[in-house]
Amino acid sequence: xSEVLAVEGLVQQFEGRYGLADRIARRPRxxxxxxxxxxxxLREGETLGLVGESGCGKxxxxxxxxxxxxxxxxxxxxxxxxxxxxxxxxQRRFVQMVFQDPxxxxxxxxxxxxxxxxxxxxxxxxxxxxxAKRSRELLDLVGLPYRALGQTPRQFSGGQxxxxxxxxxxxxxxxxLIADEPVSALDVSVQANIINLLLxxxxxxxxxxxxxxxxxxxxRQVSDRTAVMYRGRIIETGPTEQVFLxxxxxxxxxxxxxxxxxxxxxxAGGAATAIPAxxxxxxxxxxxxxxxxxxxxxxxxxxxxxxxxxxPGLRLISDDGEEGHLAACQHVxx
Amino acid sequence: xxxxxxxxxxxxAAGTTPRPRRRSRRFNGPLLAGLxxxxxxxxxxxxxxxxxxxxxxxxxxxxxxxPPGSRGHLLGTDRFxxxxxARLLYGARIDLRVGVLAVVSPFLIGxxxxxxxxxxxGWFDTLVMRIVDMVVAFPFFVxxxxxxxxxxxxxxxxxxxxxxxxxxxxxxxxxxEVLVAKNQExxxxxxxxxxPTWRILLRHLLPNxxxxxxxxxxxxxxxxxxxxxxxxxxxxxxxxxxxxxxSMIQDGQQFMLTHWYLAAxxxxxxxxxxxxxxxxxxxxxxxxxxx
Numbered sequence: 001x002s003e004v005l006a007v008e009g010l011v012q013q014f015e016g017r018y019g020l021a022d023r024i025a026r027r028p029r030x031x032x033x034x035x036x037x038x039x040x041x042l043r044e045g046e047t048l049g050l051v052g053e054s055g056c057g058k059x060x061x062x063x064x065x066x067x068x069x070x071x072x073x074x075x076x077x078x079x080x081x082x083x084x085x086x087x088x089x090x091q092r093r094f095v096q097m098v099f100q101d102p103x104x105x106x107x108x109x110x111x112x113x114x115x116x117x118x119x120x121x122x123x124x125x126x127x128x129x130x131x132a133k134r135s136r137e138l139l140d141l142v143g144l145p146y147r148a149l150g151q152t153p154r155q156f157s158g159g160q161x162x163x164x165x166x167x168x169x170x171x172x173x174x175x176x177l178i179a180d181e182p183v184s185a186l187d188v189s190v191q192a193n194i195i196n197l198l199l200x201x202x203x204x205x206x207x208x209x210x211x212x213x214x215x216x217x218x219x220r221q222v223s224d225r226t227a228v229m230y231r232g233r234i235i236e237t238g239p240t241e242q243v244f245l246x247x248x249x250x251x252x253x254x255x256x257x258x259x260x261x262x263x264x265x266x267x268a269g270g271a272a273t274a275i276p277a278x279x280x281x282x283x284x285x286x287x288x289x290x291x292x293x294x295x296x297x298x299x300x301x302x303x304x305x306x307x308x309x310x311x312p313g314l315r316l317i318s319d320d321g322e323e324g325h326l327a328a329c330q331h332v333x334x
Numbered sequence: 335x336x337x338x339x340x341x342x343x344x345x346x347a348a349g350t351t352p353r354p355r356r357r358s359r360r361f362n363g364p365l366l367a368g369l370x371x372x373x374x375x376x377x378x379x380x381x382x383x384x385x386x387x388x389x390x391x392x393x394x395x396x397x398x399x400x401p402p403g404s405r406g407h408l409l410g411t412d413r414f415x416x417x418x419x420a421r422l423l424y425g426a427r428i429d430l431r432v433g434v435l436a437v438v439s440p441f442l443i444g445x446x447x448x449x450x451x452x453x454x455x456g457w458f459d460t461l462v463m464r465i466v467d468m469v470v471a472f473p474f475f476v477x478x479x480x481x482x483x484x485x486x487x488x489x490x491x492x493x494x495x496x497x498x499x500x501x502x503x504x505x506x507x508x509x510x511e512v513l514v515a516k517n518q519e520x521x522x523x524x525x526x527x528x529x530p531t532w533r534i535l536l537r538h539l540l541p542n543x544x545x546x547x548x549x550x551x552x553x554x555x556x557x558x559x560x561x562x563x564x565x566x567x568x569x570x571x572x573x574x575x576x577x578x579x580x581s582m583i584q585d586g587q588q589f590m591l592t593h594w595y596l597a598a599x600x601x602x603x604x605x606x607x608x609x610x611x612x613x614x615x616x617x618x619x620x621x622x623x624x625x
Contacts, residue, residue, distance in 0.1 A: 068522055068525055092527060092528030099523060104518045105519035105522075106520055107541075107542070108520075118537070122527075122529060122533075123527075165523075168527075
């Protein structure tokens with residue numbers, strides 16, 4: 001399988017306000033690294049689940065990938081080609097995004113037909129006289145009636161709006177679909193419909209997908225591989241079943257709420273003791289500023305070691321797929 | 335056995351979703367009332383020659399200071415014997431036209447500047463907002479009066495003065511709305527799909543941010559009419575003998591004790607205009623919140 005999307009050493013730093021007074025007082029420039037050195041590969045036809053708590057950088061990472069942010073460092077490669085500055089039209093078409101909140105992701109002042117037609121015309125997907133026909137085909141794909149074309153988003157329910165959002169993303173005929181929490185704003189009863197729709201479309205259109213969610217169960221259901229993010233870094237990644245059955249990073253275990261199984265990973269030479277699942281409550285969570293070194297989880301980690309003050313990097317646990325199962329923890333033998 | 339249905343309630347046919355009944359029709363009470371009132375005022379101004387045959391500038395000192403209800407002069411005459419009704423109607427032509435037109439250019443300039451500075455931010459935003467702060471630091475009327483005084487009386491300087499001072503409000507409103515809208519996911523989606531910036535600004539953001547500015551412009555027309563009237567009152571407005579409500583109030587002022595209606599009638603006209611526009615503004619707010 002060839003890789004359709006690759007992220008290499010991606011850093012996205014947001015600068016805070018830095019006024020003249022701060023400059024005179026020589027205060028440090030406030031900065032927040034939402035994404036701090038992420039490597040990621042998405043292969044053709046694959047679904048990659050991206051999980052992590054809110055604020056861990058999932059959304060920022062996906063926005064970097066669709067070119068909404070210009071990364072501070074690192075590259076995003078689409079089919080091998082790096083995004084240089086502003087993405088080209090072809091690159092825009094290559095990756096499209098389904099947004100989280102279907103109530104704010106559709107322009108309330110435009111009809112569905114206008115939303116789709118504008119994209120079809122601007123990117124010259126079809127000849128002008130075919131725009132209406134293609135719009136109807138898109139509605140067919142997502143299971144909406146044709147009369148939706150003349151209606152505005154407010155006339156639809158949350159689930160229907162998300163279908164419109166998916167149709168908009170598909171209008172550009174992307175190869176990669178980024179679904180950023182596509183169901184978390186929806187009623188539980190519609191969530192399954194939308195997820196099944198996404199999976200169907202992925203099959204029939206041969207898409208690759210990054211599925212971003214904080215909902216572990218959903219990610220387990222949809223993704224072939226899973227990456228776990230914690231405070232701007234990927235701390236564990238691997239084939240979904242392996243990550244879920246044999247979580248290796250203490251944070252993954254906490255996230256999955258599972259009892260640890262891999263006691264053998266406890267520091268070499270030490271007795272194989274069970275690792276407590278409950279994390280140590282942090283005294284105060286330091287902000288994710290650029291200065292933080294070492295393992296980001298160590299202040300909450302129940303099994304933190306002095307060695308955790310240095311960043312372990314992703315270490316290979318088992319290598320059965322093309323990527324293998326990796327975790328960034330000192331307890332994983334390097 | 336009878337089907338269990340509640341009497342008087344129709345069951346929607348299977349397969350169709352019952353549309354929720356629209357809670358508001360296209361016009362609500364205040365909007366309709368305001369539009370009718372304002373429409374009547376505009377109509378009266380346009381049809382002035384049909385309503386009264388009197389010339390608003392024709393003087394006849396033998397007929398001076400007649401009370402309302404006099405023969406041939408329904409609302410009486412002023413100290414030069416000019417017909418008050420005719421002056422009110424022809425004054426409406428000047429005041430309404432200048433009032434509405436004086437809002438157009440600040441609206442356009444303020445909206446464009448607000449849109450651009452809100453979207454791009456950076457030094458341009460800082461520059462625009464500092465200028466806004468400077469203009470806002472002075473009271474509106476003081477600045478307008480000072481500018482008209484410097485430019486000289488006449489409609490041209492009134493337009494210019496109100497434009498120079500008035501755009502700041504629109505820039506602020508639109509910028510604030512843009513700051514909210516540009517982080518909405520529909521704006522992100524438009525960017526992610528590679529649409530050019532001008533297109534996102536005009537097609538996606540403008541229709542969503544301009545509503546607040548339109549609502550504000552209604553009350554702004556009232557403000558600019560008041561400004562014109564005030565300028566007329568101070569002798570800086572439309573040069574005499576052209577009829578104008580402000581100068582009529584000023585003329586009538588010296589006869590307050592004997593002929594109070596000379597000042598009260600044009601004052602009343604100002605109040606009615608303000609009321610009509612305020613109703614339209616309220617109605618628009620009510621209509622737009624329903625989305």
